Amino acid sequence: MILDALTKGMRKTIIAGNWKMNKTPSEAKALLEEIIPLVKDAACEVVACVPYVDLATAVEVTKDTNIKIGAENCHWAESGAFTGEISTGMLKELGVEYVIIGHSERRQYFGETDETVNKRVKAALAAGLKPIVCVGELLWERECNITNEVIARQLKLDLWGVTEEELKNVVIAYEPVWAIGTGKTATAEQAEEVCELIRMCLKTLYTLEAATGVTIQYGGSMNDANAAELLAKTNVDGGLIGGASLVPEKFAKIIEATKPEEY
Numbered sequence: 001m002i003l004d005a006l007t008k009g010m011r012k013t014i015i016a017g018n019w020k021m022n023k024t025p026s027e028a029k030a031l032l033e034e035i036i037p038l039v040k041d042a043a044c045e046v047v048a049c050v051p052y053v054d055l056a057t058a059v060e061v062t063k064d065t066n067i068k069i070g071a072e073n074c075h076w077a078e079s080g081a082f083t084g085e086i087s088t089g090m091l092k093e094l095g096v097e098y099v100i101i102g103h104s105e106r107r108q109y110f111g112e113t114d115e116t117v118n119k120r121v122k123a124a125l126a127a128g129l130k131p132i133v134c135v136g137e138l139l140w141e142r143e144c145n146i147t148n149e150v151i152a153r154q155l156k157l158d159l160w161g162v163t164e165e166e167l168k169n170v171v172i173a174y175e176p177v178w179a180i181g182t183g184k185t186a187t188a189e190q191a192e193e194v195c196e197l198i199r200m201c202l203k204t205l206y207t208l209e210a211a212t213g214v215t216i217q218y219g220g221s222m223n224d225a226n227a228a229e230l231l232a233k234t235n236v237d238g239g240l241i242g243g244a245s246l247v248p249e250k251f252a253k254i255i256e257a258t259k260p261e262e263y
């Protein structure tokens with residue numbers, strides 16, 4: 001059943017842009033105003049994850065639209081002496097719904113570990129935010145043939161203490177690190193293989209029912225040309241889009257590719 005293509009229809013398809021460190025507030029407003037009319041008839045959930053300083057503007061600009069706003073990180077403490085960090089309460093008050101946690105760039109450049117990812121995931125869930133939890137292997141890990149172990153370990157540690165009920169608000173993003181911003185996309189088969197593995201791990205950690213319901217995104221050089229093939233795979237339920245999310249026409253075409261007739 002877990003491999004059954006029919007289960008795909010039971011899950012929410014989510015296309016999320018990750019703007020990374022791009023766009024000032026005025027640029028964010030202009031970009032969203034271009035995106036809004038292009039995606040208004042989307043057949044999927046549309047999310048824009050933007051830099052902290054853009055959040056208030058983004059929430060305001062999208063308030064009467066089908067676009068949800070996400071942050072790119074959050075801290076686990078409610079408040080305190082954590083210079084430069086942002087709490088979940090701060091995000092909630094702004095009207096933010098999603099938050100990316102454990103992106104490979106956070107792991108690679110800012111010392112993020114599975115332990116801190118886990119703390120952030122639990123804090124986000126406790127605050128009523130929906131975490132987009134990123135997992136993925138490095139190139140040398142793939143070459144050493146340990147992708148499965150790496151993904152299983154990340155999932156187990158990142159979701160440690162997350163209940164089955166809470167899992168309903170968790171999105172998993174599979175982002176092979178070697179495919180991020182490199183123009184090297186995982187083939188649809190490679191993406192499906194790991195997304196299916198992720199679902200099998202979730203089944204082991206929780207239940208078949210819980211695993212079947214989780215949205216699993218692919219991220220890594222997804223664009224308007226390759227999205228349809230990736231999104232047609234049984235266990236690929238959406239995308240976490242970097243570069244192409246900054247180009248309205250490309251982002252809109254990826255969203256268009258989620259429509260069944262495009263498969």
Ligand SMILES: O=C[C@H](O)COP(=O)(O)O
Pocket residue numbers: 018103175179180181182183219220221222240241242243244
């Ligand atoms: O979060 C998004 C990923 O890092 C993918 O970025 P990219 O689409 O620019 O490769």
